[in-house]
Amino acid sequence: MNWIPSTSQILQLVLVGLAWYLYKSWIRPYRLLRKLGLKVPFPKPIVGNLMDYHPAVQHLGQLKNQEKYGRVYGGLFFSIPAIWVSEPNLLKSVCIKNFSNFSDRYSLVNGIEPFGEMLLELKGTDWKRIRNILLPTFSASKLKAIMPFIDKAGDRLVATILKAEQDGQSIDLWRTCGKFTMEVILATAFGIEFESKEHEEKLTNAARGLFEISPGPLQFLLIFAPSLFRVLEPKLGGQFMNSTHYLVKTCKQVIKERRRNMAQGIACRRDILQQMLEAGDSDKLNDKEVVAQALLFLGAGYETTANALAFATHSLATNPEIQQRVFDEISDKLSETDSVDYDSVGDLPYLEMVIAETLRMYPPVFHFNRDIKEDMEIDGLQVSKEAMIGIPVYAIHHDPKIWPEPEQFRPERFTSEEKSKRDPCTYLPFGNGPRNCIGMRLAMVEVKLAIVKILQKVELIVTKETDVPIQLKCGTTLSPANGVHVGFRKR
Numbered sequence: 405m406n407w408i409p410s411t412s413q414i415l416q417l418v419l420v421g422l423a424w425y426l427y428k429s430w431i432r433p434y435r436l437l438r439k440l441g442l443k444v445p446f447p448k449p450i451v452g453n454l455m456d457y458h459p460a461v462q463h464l465g466q467l468k469n470q471e472k473y474g475r476v477y478g479g480l481f482f483s484i485p486a487i488w489v490s491e492p493n494l495l496k497s498v499c500i501k502n503f504s505n506f507s508d509r510y511s512l513v514n515g516i517e518p519f520g521e522m523l524l525e526l527k528g529t530d531w532k533r534i535r536n537i538l539l540p541t542f543s544a545s546k547l548k549a550i551m552p553f554i555d556k557a558g559d560r561l562v563a564t565i566l567k568a569e570q571d572g573q574s575i576d577l578w579r580t581c582g583k584f585t586m587e588v589i590l591a592t593a594f595g596i597e598f599e600s601k602e603h604e605e606k607l608t609n610a611a612r613g614l615f616e617i618s619p620g621p622l623q624f625l626l627i628f629a630p631s632l633f634r635v636l637e638p639k640l641g642g643q644f645m646n647s648t649h650y651l652v653k654t655c656k657q658v659i660k661e662r663r664r665n666m667a668q669g670i671a672c673r674r675d676i677l678q679q680m681l682e683a684g685d686s687d688k689l690n691d692k693e694v695v696a697q698a699l700l701f702l703g704a705g706y707e708t709t710a711n712a713l714a715f716a717t718h719s720l721a722t723n724p725e726i727q728q729r730v731f732d733e734i735s736d737k738l739s740e741t742d743s744v745d746y747d748s749v750g751d752l753p754y755l756e757m758v759i760a761e762t763l764r765m766y767p768p769v770f771h772f773n774r775d776i777k778e779d780m781e782i783d784g785l786q787v788s789k790e791a792m793i794g795i796p797v798y799a800i801h802h803d804p805k806i807w808p809e810p811e812q813f814r815p816e817r818f819t820s821e822e823k824s825k826r827d828p829c830t831y832l833p834f835g836n837g838p839r840n841c842i843g844m845r846l847a848m849v850e851v852k853l854a855i856v857k858i859l860q861k862v863e864l865i866v867t868k869e870t871d872v873p874i875q876l877k878c879g880t881t882l883s884p885a886n887g888v889h890v891g892f893r894k895r
């Protein structure tokens with residue numbers, strides 16, 4: 405005889421299931437953090453502490469939590485227990501001293517192809533293998549080879565600015581910087597140059613759609629139910645899956661063409677894509693791995709670098725004496741006719757300090773994380789393998805005990821003397837340790853070259869449209885909430 409459950413039995417089952425789910429995803433991780441001896445703001449079911457502050461101002465949430473709970477506290481990222489650490493000694497242990505226990509990142513997008521194969525998401529020996537193959541790609545000599553692409557994109561950036569100045573038009577310099585960094589990364593990592601305005605827009609929109617998932621239901625699905633995410637996201641108007649498909653297809657076409665040319669002995673462009681295709685002696689990257697890294701470089705290198713450059717231009721416009729000093733340094737070291745090459749942009753110490761201070765005040769990557777392999781105690785802090793370490797970069801960079809008057813823009817904080825007084829783990833725009841940002845040199849050279857080229861032609865000035873102070877917004881990265889609207893005065 406078939407047993408048919410009654411409505412009340414079904415209801416009871418649903419309630420038990422719900423209670424079990426809430427216990428597992430809410431109470432249990434909360435109790436774990438409390439058991440570790442951490443102060444934890446009481447989380448909400450499902451979202452945890454994610455919505456304690458509006459998602460767009462997570463950077464201020466970091467600061468408030470640091471003020472309230474100190475440099476170590478707990479919180480739930482959805483149901484994932486996170487130990488937030490901003491104490492420099494502990495950070496040194498996590499990122500460097502005990503690296504073997506914290507060598508991986510907590511996986512947030514590895515259920516979608518090709519994200520699981522990206523360096524950012526890879527773990528253990530798989531990460532080490534790909535990182536070692538890729539490292540030489542970002543060496544000084546290899547970056548020198550791609551300088552012509554960066555230089556060309558820099559010329560286009562300056563042409564746009566000069567046209568705006570001539571027409572007396574206002575432009576959003578943040579968007580313009582985005583076009584520059586997009587052009588660089590597409591030309592170098594994807595081996596593509598824009599064929600038309602339409603082509604440029606299609607590629608730019610697709611690249612923007614990557615990693616463009618803000619905290620909310622879609623992010624929840626992406627982390628906890630990637631198969632469902634794959635089906636639902638495009639139907640809910642998201643761009644992530646469509647952008648991914650388009651970019652993978654585009655990259656595969658370029659790789660096919662390169663492989664054909666290589667087989668026929670036809671010389672190929674010396675860009676990052678080519679270096680990846682040729683990288684490794686006995687241990688080569690296969691095409692799937694190359695596509696994954698090209699997409700990652702696009703996602704990790706476009707918006708971050710654009711924001712850094714846009715924040716730097718805003719800081720220069722709002723600090724005219726500092727801008728003058730940078731201009732004097734550029735004029736002393738480089739005549740306008742000199743080509744701006746890798747070595748010449750590397751010899752501008754004051755500009756370097758200005759960029760460092762920009763990245764302190766406005767770190768585009770305002771937090772990052774480390775997975776915990778085994779339970780252990782580090783400098784009196786008990787950590788559990790069921791949790792992750794969260795690193796609140798914005799709060800660390802605005803801690804008044806480390807950076808007096810943190811809201812003041814002072815490049816002098818980065819003289820060699822001042823730097824030697826501070827613990828390196830108090831400044832983390834590119835992370836730290838063996839898992840730090842592999843694209844740091846490329847990003848720095850892009851930002852420096854663009855600033856040199858801009859300042860050689862125009863002075864950046866504050867207009868009535870300029871946001872002072874600049875308003876910030878958290879999405880995947882920390883960006884200017886209203887763009888960057890500064891004026892230009894031709895030199």
Ligand code: HEM
Nearest residue numbers: 524701704705708709712769834835836839840841843847
């Ligand atoms: C101003 C621009 C940039 C900033 C602020 C930035 C920041 C960061 C940060 C904070 C991390 C995490 C580091 C850690 O966990 O210790 C990271 C990782 C990474 N970044 Fe960047 N980044 C920038 C530009 C770039 C560029 C231009 C590329 C490549 C073209 C790139 C590629 C990567 C990759 C592949 C990783 C993962 C490294 C690994 O797991 O081994 N980044 N970046």
